[in-house]
Amino acid sequence: MEAMEDVVEMTAVSKVYGKGGSAVAALREVSVGLPRGVFxxxxxxxxxxxxxxxxxxxxxxxxxxxxxxxxxxxxxxLGETKLTELRRTRLGFVFQSFNLVASLTVAQNITLPLRLAGVRPDRAWLAEIVARTGLGDRLGHRPAELSGGQRQRVAVARALVSRPEVVFADEPTGALDTVTARQVLTLLREAADALGQTVVMVTHDPVAAAFADRVLFLADGRVAGTLDSPGADSVAARMTRLGAWSVA
Known part of the structure; x- marks a missing residue:
C-alpha cells in the first residue's frame, strides 16, 4: 500500500489491567500508524x-x-474534559449495540454530537449523509420503530455528521444479518472512498474485514502482522494461524 500520512499514531502503547499477581497485559508495546483516508x-x-x-x-x-x-x-x-471535547468533534463512533437515544428521532440522533458541541448542522452535508445512508424517509421515526440495520445506519450517519478525522467501529455488524451487514460495511467503505474518512473497525469476521484496505492482526496484545488488499479467504487463513499460535 502506498505510504500515506498517519492520522493516528500509537507509540509503544501498553495497557495493563489490575496489579501484582492479578495483572493482565491487554496491549504490549504496540507501535502502529493508522493512515489518513484508509479503512x-x-x-x-x-x-x-x-x-x-x-x-x-x-x-x-x-x-x-x-x-x-x-x-x-x-x-x-489531555485531561478528561479536553478528551471529551475532542471525541465529540474530531472522532466518530459506531458500536455493535447502536447506542441510540430512544426518546430522540432519527434526525435528532444523527445531529446529537453537533448539538452537544453547540454547533449548527451543515445542512448540505447532513443531506448528503442522510442520502448516503438511505434514511430520508425515516428522519421522524424513533429507534424502536426501526430495524436493526436501520438503527446501525443511523449510528453510521451520526458518526459521520461532524466530519470526524477518524471513525472507529467496534464490531458494527455483529448484531446484523448478512445482507444488512453488507449494507453497513458498504457505507463504511464509501466513507473512506468518497468522503475521505479514516475508518478503523474491530471485527471477528473475515468477510467484513475484506471490505477494508488492510487488516491489522493482533495476538497476545502485540501486533502480529498486516495484510493489504485483503480477501476473506486470506484473512481466514491468517486468523487460523494466529489462533494456533495463541493456543500454543
Missing part, C-alpha cells in the same frame, strides 16, 4: 487486545504507558 480492520483471536486497541486509539481509555496522537495532538496528555 483498517483490526482482527485477532479472543483476548488478543482488539477492543483495548480501539479504546486506547480513540482516547476512550488511557494506556498504562506509551503515547497516542491524533493528527499531532497527544491524547495521553
Amino acid at each position: 483498517t480492520a483490526v482482527m485477532g483471536p479472543s483476548g488478543s487486545g482488539k477492543s483495548t486497541f480501539l479504546q486506547c486509539a480513540a482516547g476512550l481509555d488511557r494506556p498504562s504507558s506509551g503515547r497516542v496522537t491524533l493528527a499531532g495532538t497527544d491524547l495521553t496528555r
Whole structure:
C-alpha cells in the first residue's frame, strides 16, 4: 500500500489491567500508524487486545504507558474534559449495540454530537449523509420503530455528521444479518472512498474485514502482522494461524 500520512499514531502503547499477581497485559508495546483516508480492520483471536486497541486509539481509555496522537495532538496528555471535547468533534463512533437515544428521532440522533458541541448542522452535508445512508424517509421515526440495520445506519450517519478525522467501529455488524451487514460495511467503505474518512473497525469476521484496505492482526496484545488488499479467504487463513499460535 502506498505510504500515506498517519492520522493516528500509537507509540509503544501498553495497557495493563489490575496489579501484582492479578495483572493482565491487554496491549504490549504496540507501535502502529493508522493512515489518513484508509479503512483498517483490526482482527485477532479472543483476548488478543482488539477492543483495548480501539479504546486506547480513540482516547476512550488511557494506556498504562506509551503515547497516542491524533493528527499531532497527544491524547495521553489531555485531561478528561479536553478528551471529551475532542471525541465529540474530531472522532466518530459506531458500536455493535447502536447506542441510540430512544426518546430522540432519527434526525435528532444523527445531529446529537453537533448539538452537544453547540454547533449548527451543515445542512448540505447532513443531506448528503442522510442520502448516503438511505434514511430520508425515516428522519421522524424513533429507534424502536426501526430495524436493526436501520438503527446501525443511523449510528453510521451520526458518526459521520461532524466530519470526524477518524471513525472507529467496534464490531458494527455483529448484531446484523448478512445482507444488512453488507449494507453497513458498504457505507463504511464509501466513507473512506468518497468522503475521505479514516475508518478503523474491530471485527471477528473475515468477510467484513475484506471490505477494508488492510487488516491489522493482533495476538497476545502485540501486533502480529498486516495484510493489504485483503480477501476473506486470506484473512481466514491468517486468523487460523494466529489462533494456533495463541493456543500454543
